[in-house]
Amino acid sequence: MNPNITKRNELLAQKVIKGLESRGMTGYYAADKEAALKQALALIPEGSTVTMGGGMSVHEIGLVKALVEGNYNFIDRDAVEDKRAAMLAAYDADFYLMSANAMTEDGILVNIDGNSNRVSALAQGPRKVIVIAGMNKVCDDVDGAMKRARNVAAPINAQRFGLNTPCAKTGSCMNCKSPDTICCQFLITRFSRHPGRIHVILVNDNLGF
Ligand code: SF4
DSSP, rough: OHHHHHHHHHHHHEEEEEEEEHTTTTTEEEESHHHHHHHHHHSTTTTEEEESSSOOOHHTHHHHHHHHTEEEEEEEETTTTTHHHHHHHHHHOOOOOOOOOOEEEEEEEEESSSOOOHHHHHHHHSSEEEEEEEEGEEEEHHHHHHIIIIIHHHHHHHHHHTOOOOHHSSSOOOOOOOTSEEEEEEEEEEEOOSSEEEEEEEEOOOOHH
16 A cells, blocks of 8 residues: 555554544544454454444454354354345354445445345344445545445445446446345444444455445
């Protein structure tokens, strides 16, 4: 990472962390992917039940691999036959891992979801949630974060999953009501009334989409 970008990210991350703390959430800054992995593992005691929603960033820092290979009860929803059971088990997990589609400089998380398992688990259920977010996810405000979620994250995810949505073809949001839409639910997390539940690790890198 260019040192000037790193300096800017460090400064911006401090602002985001302050914002998260004012909202009942906890923020951390990781200088690189390795530091992010170390921070995440420091939060998860061995023996914990851990699962996740879609989140490329979680894979990119090596966290899934570390949990699968380590002494954890990692529920891999892609590897089990009964998807519904895995989805329901997530609500009772010790830790739920995810990324964010976008977040604001003052610590608001913005996520969109088609199946809605990810946003529902962030809102309620798992004892703790760990969000892994590259600094590329940080936007000025909620409006900017929503635009990022719908014009960057959604089209890329729609293409990734081969969905028949306008954004998959045009690269930007057409505010569709396609049966394949991944914009069924928008969750804006502006406060947590459960201190210590939501942890956000900001990574000095471009992660996910
Ligand atoms: S509303 Fe439709 S076109 Fe817009 S981002 Fe969502 S899926 Fe794509």
